[in-house]
Amino acid sequence: MDAKDATLNGRRVAAVPFIASLALLVALLALGAALVGAYPVPLGTLLRVLTGSDVADPTAQTILLQVRLPRVAAALVVGAALAGAGAVYQGLFRNPLVSPDILGVSTGAGLGAVLGIFLSLPLAFIQAFAFIGGLVTVGIVYLIASSVVGREPVLVLVLAGVVVGSLAGAMISLMKVLADPYDQLPAITFWLLGSLASTRPEDVLGVIPAVVVGLIPLVLMRWRINVLSLGDEEARALGVDAGRVRLVVVAAATLMTASVVAISGVIGWVGLVIPHIARMIVGPNFDRLLPSAMLLGAGYLLLVDTCARTMAQVETPLGILTAILGAPFFLWLLARGREGWN
Amino acid sequence: MSRVIETKNLGIGYPDHPVGRGIEVAVSAGEVLCLLGPNGCGKTTLFKTMLGLLDPQEGEVWLDGAPLTSLPRNEVAKRIAYVPQAHTAHFPYRVIDMVLMGRTAHLGTFATPGSQDHERACQALEALGITDLAHAEYTRISGGQRQLSLIARALAQNTPTLVMDEPTASLDFGNQVLVLEQIMKLSGTGLSIVLSTHNPDHAFACANKVAILSDGRIAAHGSPAKVITPKRLRSIYGVDVSIEKLRDGQTVCAPTFAQ
Numbered sequence: 254m255d256a257k258d259a260t261l262n263g264r265r266v267a268a269v270p271f272i273a274s275l276a277l278l279v280a281l282l283a284l285g286a287a288l289v290g291a292y293p294v295p296l297g298t299l300l301r302v303l304t305g306s307d308v309a310d311p312t313a314q315t316i317l318l319q320v321r322l323p324r325v326a327a328a329l330v331v332g333a334a335l336a337g338a339g340a341v342y343q344g345l346f347r348n349p350l351v352s353p354d355i356l357g358v359s360t361g362a363g364l365g366a367v368l369g370i371f372l373s374l375p376l377a378f379i380q381a382f383a384f385i386g387g388l389v390t391v392g393i394v395y396l397i398a399s400s401v402v403g404r405e406p407v408l409v410l411v412l413a414g415v416v417v418g419s420l421a422g423a424m425i426s427l428m429k430v431l432a433d434p435y436d437q438l439p440a441i442t443f444w445l446l447g448s449l450a451s452t453r454p455e456d457v458l459g460v461i462p463a464v465v466v467g468l469i470p471l472v473l474m475r476w477r478i479n480v481l482s483l484g485d486e487e488a489r490a491l492g493v494d495a496g497r498v499r500l501v502v503v504a505a506a507t508l509m510t511a512s513v514v515a516i517s518g519v520i521g522w523v524g525l526v527i528p529h530i531a532r533m534i535v536g537p538n539f540d541r542l543l544p545s546a547m548l549l550g551a552g553y554l555l556l557v558d559t560c561a562r563t564m565a566q567v568e569t570p571l572g573i574l575t576a577i578l579g580a581p582f583f584l585w586l587l588a589r590g591r592e593g594w595n
Numbered sequence: 596m597s598r599v600i601e602t603k604n605l606g607i608g609y610p611d612h613p614v615g616r617g618i619e620v621a622v623s624a625g626e627v628l629c630l631l632g633p634n635g636c637g638k639t640t641l642f643k644t645m646l647g648l649l650d651p652q653e654g655e656v657w658l659d660g661a662p663l664t665s666l667p668r669n670e671v672a673k674r675i676a677y678v679p680q681a682h683t684a685h686f687p688y689r690v691i692d693m694v695l696m697g698r699t700a701h702l703g704t705f706a707t708p709g710s711q712d713h714e715r716a717c718q719a720l721e722a723l724g725i726t727d728l729a730h731a732e733y734t735r736i737s738g739g740q741r742q743l744s745l746i747a748r749a750l751a752q753n754t755p756t757l758v759m760d761e762p763t764a765s766l767d768f769g770n771q772v773l774v775l776e777q778i779m780k781l782s783g784t785g786l787s788i789v790l791s792t793h794n795p796d797h798a799f800a801c802a803n804k805v806a807i808l809s810d811g812r813i814a815a816h817g818s819p820a821k822v823i824t825p826k827r828l829r830s831i832y833g834v835d836v837s838i839e840k841l842r843d844g845q846t847v848c849a850p851t852f853a854q
Contacts, residue, residue, distance in 0.1 A: 347685040403610060473705040480696050482686055486648050487679060491752070492672030492700025536732075537686035540707065 266534055268541035272548065279329070279552040286325050286559040292316050319454060327452040327460075328558040329551040331513040332523055334464045336550025338506040339524030340531065340542050341471055344482035345502055346407055352525035353510040355411060356503065357418035359521075361390025362514040363445055364421045370440045371428045379444075380456070380515040384463075386421075387511030393417055395503060406485060406496065446570030447520035449558050456516040467509035470501050475539040478502060482537070520571050522579030523550055529586060597624050599659055599756045599787045600645055600675070606653035607637055607644045607811075613652055614640045615811030622789055622804075624755065627782045629802035629819070630791040633831055636808045638791040642758050645789070647671050659755075672700035676749035678759040681742040681766075687732040690744050694719055697751035712751075719750035723777055739770030746777060757781070759790040763797060775800055795823050795836075799846040807831060823848070 288294050294313045301308050302322075308314045338353035346355060354360065365386020369379030394417045398410040425445070432438045471478070477498050481488045485495040510524075531546035557574050600622040608614030614637040622628045630638050643649040645656055647663045656663040658674050666674075676697070684693070697719070698712040708716075720726045723743045728736060733744060742762060749757050762778065763771040771794075778801045782788055792798065798805045798819050805822040807814040809831050815822045828836040828848065835851045 344686070476699065476702065476707040477704070479688070479692070480699050483684065483696070486643070487677075489648055489668055490646055490672065490677035490679075491696055492669035494668045532686070537688055538692055 268535050268545070271535060272541065272544050275545065275548040275552070279548050279555070282552055282555055283325050283329060286328075286555055287317065287321050289559065289563055290316075290321060291562075294321075323454045323457045324449050324452045324558070324562075325555060326457045327449045327516060328555040330457065330460060330464055331449070331517045331520065332527075332550040332552070332554025333547040334467075334509040334513040334550075335520065335524040335554070336527035336531070337468065337471070337543055337547040338510045339550075340528035340539070340546040341478060341502055341506045342524075343528050343532075344478055344537070344539065344542075345499060346411060347482060347484065348411075349529065350525075351411075352521070353506060354418070354521070354524070356394045356414035356507070357390040357421060358387040358507050358510045359514055359519045360418040360421040360425070362387035362511055363519055364390070364425050366444050366515070366518070367425050367428050367432075367441050370437055370444065371432055373437070376451075380459075383515040384511050387514055388507060390417060390421055391503065391507040391511075395500070406499075443570060444518045445572075447518035447572035447575075448561075448568070448570050449517055450562070450568055452516060460512050460516050463512035464509050467505045467507075467512070470505040471543065474498060474501065475543060478539045479537075482539075518570075518572070520554070520575055522575040522583075523554055526579045526583055526586075527553055529583075597660065598622065598657070599624055600789065601657040602645065602654065603657065604654035605641075605644065605651055605656060607640045607649070608652055609649075610652070613811070615808065616653065618654075618808075618811075618813055620806055620813065620816070622756070622787050624787055625782070625785050626804055627778070627788045627790070627802045628804045628806060629798040630789065630806050630808055631793075631795060631798060631823075631831070632791070632808035634793075637811055638808055639760055641808065642677070642760050642789070642791065646675060646677050646758060648677075669700045672752065672754070674754055675756045675758060676752040676754040678742075678745050678749045678757060678762060680760050680762075680764055681738050681745060683741075684733050687734040689729070690725070690731050690733055690736065690740075690747075691716060691720070691729040693733050693744055694748045694751050697748035697753075700752060715753065716747075716751045719747040722750060722780075723747045737770075739766045739773065742766060742770070742774055743777070746774070746781075750781070755785075756787045757789070759788065761791050761793070763792055763794065771797075795828065795848045796846075798823060799848075820846070 287299055288296060294317060298308055298310060298313050299317065302314055302317045335353055342351045342353055342355055343349060362383040365382035366379050369382035394410065394413045397413040398406065401409045429438060429441055432441055477493050480491055480493050481495060481498055488495045527550040528546045531542055531549050535541040535545045557578065558571060561569050561571055561574055598621050602618050602620045605618040606613065606616040607618065618641060632638050640649065644651050658666065658671065663671065694716040695708045695712060698708050698715060702708065720729055723746055725740065725743050725747065728740055728744065733741065762774050766774060775797055778788060778790065782801065802819055804817065805819045806816045807822060807827065815827060823838065825836050825838055836848050837851055838846060838848050840846050
């Protein structure tokens with residue numbers, strides 16, 4: 254390949270070996286993350302627990318099964334779901350500044366969770382409120398947008414998302430003012446910054462089916478999502494019913510995001526930055542972009558969460574860490590030029 | 596002869612902003628219709644209405660003897676392919692992927708292109724002489740190459756009819772000729788083509804029918820020699836033009852510049 258070809262073709266890696274090695278790397282990371290922590294566990298013990306054999310150290314078994322493995326699994330699922338939904342939304346809205354939050358799913362989930370904390374409900378209800386809050390908010394945004402006819406549908410959708418999102422944000426602020434400052438307010442703040450510290454095994458088991466149900470239509474319709482990223486008019490000229498495909502994609506991505514936000518709280522930047530990186534490496538074809546973004550997101554959030562719980566005595570909320578890492582990286586992306594998008 | 600596109604008393608535009616009305620245009624199988632008209636006369640709006648991307652304000656569009664509104668999106672896309680003006684894409688798809696997207700109408704909702712679709716896409720690239728560009732990123736190639744890629748995508752769509760919106764706009768002289776040659780070649784294979792242009796020479800070169808859209812109405816419709824006259828060009832574009840026949844039989848328009 255001569256120099257001119259290399260410029261035209263850009264730098265990309267072969268997708269299949271990349272995705273396979275990424276999957277292996279994430280698996281190794283997950284094993285490593287399960288070993289480290291306040292109570293280090295030897296690899297032999299971990300493997301015995303994973304295979305269901307008897308373990309000499311019951312404390313290690315309890316910690317692994319009740320705390321550490323659920324947390325590792327949650328980091329993987331949350332990271333994968335946020336990055337996957339982000340990749341879909343960036344294609345759908347043809348905008349690099351789009352994250353899964355664009356239609357207000359996180360703010361809506363935040364509002365639901367804050368309401369649950371405000372009413373001093375048990376954790377399961379707080380999570381359910383968050384999940385429903387996310388779905389309802391995006392539903393309202395979608396209804397508003399579809400009742401506006403004769404305008405660019407994607408633009409109306411984004412604007413409606415911004416407006417409804419800031420309304421939900423105002424209601425969150427109101428409840429913060431009204432909340433009990435010693436008991437409820439710290440819980441609200443902590444939730445809004447995102448954390449996996451209190452993940453229980455049943456949280457992970459509950460969220461995985463919802464993420465899978467959201468993922469299935471995205472995988473099935475991956476080619477149509479490519480076509481839709483050319484814009485409504487071109488997609489329709491190519492034979493795609495753009496409005497219907499968009500509805501399915503928004504519903505699926507919202508289901509994924511709302512269900513993970515319900516157990517993790519609001520974790521920003523993963524759904525914005527990770528899809529960019531994935532696109533730079535494997536290109537925009539959704540076939541490869543979706544698995545790459547999900548694996549990168551899973552590995553990234555696992556790494557950040559493992560640092561969050563091992564590096565300091567007091568745990569840093571995840572949303573703060575992902576912002577500290579994500580913001581400079583995003584600026585670097587901007588300064589570097591428009592790689593992967595135009 | 597069967598009509599691949601026919602507009603019946605068509606009104607185009609938007610509910611609060613009509614662009615044109617009473618438009619009657621017909622394209623028969625194998626014909627090349629060239630649409631001329633000044634900037635902002637509604638050529639693109641007319642094309643988008645013909646393709647069902649915009650709803651007609653009145654009247655109807657018929658494709659292959661069926662009203663457009665009776666056809667689902669993918670059936671429309673099997674009958675008529677659209678070549679938009681060469682644009683910059685938002686994402687750096689490879690040219691081969693862009694061309695493969697032309698196969699979408701022939702794929703099931705959950706399907707991705709298979710080996711037959713790849714074959715079709717490669718044939719389309721070959722037909723336009725851009726096989727070398729297959730793995731180039733669409734965002735990095737030149738405007739002319741992008742236009743050829745979009746035509747290749749329309750070919751991969753495998754429709755009897757192509758609609759091309761100013762296929763020569765923003766191309767350099769050489770690429771304009773290249774694209775016109777491709778249009779003539781495609782017409783030779785039996786495709787019906789509708790295109791718009793700002794250059795009357797292009798109508799003489801490749802069209803067997805010309806329609807002039809001016810002030811939202813069809814001002815003239817017929818063979819290039821009959822429609823493109825100095826008087827008519829003067830009334831549409833407001834400039835004096837002389838029309839000359841070259842020795843090789845080609846007809847060209849030359850503006851007579853005010854001294």
